[in-house]
Amino acid sequence: MSAAQGRPVRRRFSADTTIDDLKAYMEPFAGSLGYKFNTEEWFVDEVLASEIGILDATGDVYCPCRMRTGNPKEDVAIVCPCIPFHNVQFAAMRKCWCGLFILNDVEDGADLLGVIEEPEKGAEVEVPVCRVEDMPAGSVRHVKVGKRDIALARVGDEFYALSNVCLHAFGPLSGGVLDGHTVVCPWHGWRYDVRTGTTDHPGADVKTYPVVVRDGLVLVVTTV
Ligand code: SF4
Ligand code: FES
Known part of the structure; x- marks a missing residue:
């Protein structure tokens, strides 16, 4: 059926998208954020098969374990992999809600299946934001950590994080240049x-x- 006949338009994927296509598309992106597919391959295949069903029905790979609101601006936060939108909760849980993705250092993803532990408010958490190799020395970039806008700077081999919002007139510090340890x-x-x-x-x-x-x-x- 064509879009003209009421079928949703696929924004990024062709009509014959397979589980392997989704894996190839998602793996590098999740990897750049410190996540990998769950080590339980049968589970990964089940979740991705669900996502292909959702893709057929809606036009995009929405999360199988979250409710869509119907508002595309809100629902973009549950398009898979939704890691950037929920990176604090996921880092605290060591997996995404569904368990499709787990942190790189989790050895056995079976331990995390089905367990949804929302993190305790105020708990300290280390949130992966990028790979070292993706950020050259002398650069500064914007990263989102939960709702916080942060300027991440690299000086030599050291990394620094500070609020992205300049208190003069709210300019974005991540758009500035580094002069030694000064942005x-x-x-x-x-x-x-x-x-x-x-x-x-x-x-x-x-x-x-x-x-x-x-x-x-x-x-x-x-903190969470
Ligand atoms: S919770 Fe997991 S499976 Fe669901 S959209 Fe986010 S990354 Fe994908
Ligand atoms: S907004 Fe004016 S110096 Fe930053």
Whole structure:
């Protein structure tokens, strides 16, 4: 049936999309965020088969374990892999809601099947945000950690995380340039030390977050 006959339009996938196609599409993206497919291959195949059914019915690979609202702007947060939208909860649970993806360092995904433990409020969590190799020295980029907008900076081999919002007029610090350990706001040039979040302007320091580098991944430490 064509779109003109009322069938949903597939935005990214052809009509004969297979489980292997979905694996090839999702694996590198999830890998860049510190996740891998569950080690239980039968389970991965079951979830992806469900997603293909949902793709046929709706036009996209919405999550099999979440309710769609019908509002595309809201539902984009449950298109698979939805890791960037829920990275704090998933890092705390060590898996995505469905268990299709688990953190790279989880050895046995069977341990996490069916267990949905929403993290305790206030718990500290290390949230993977990118691979070391994806961020050259001297660069700064925007990362989203839960609802927080963070500027992630690399100086030499060290990584630093600070609020992305300049307190002069709310410019995006991730759009600025690095001068040693200083990030220069792209809008009017206020300068912030990426190690401390301090600036020369009184009362305008920004929050910083600890950063851990492990197994080739950069993880920002925050609370749920
Ligand atoms: S919870 Fe897991 S299976 Fe569901 S959309 Fe997110 S990543 Fe995909
Ligand atoms: S908004 Fe950053 S310097 Fe003005």
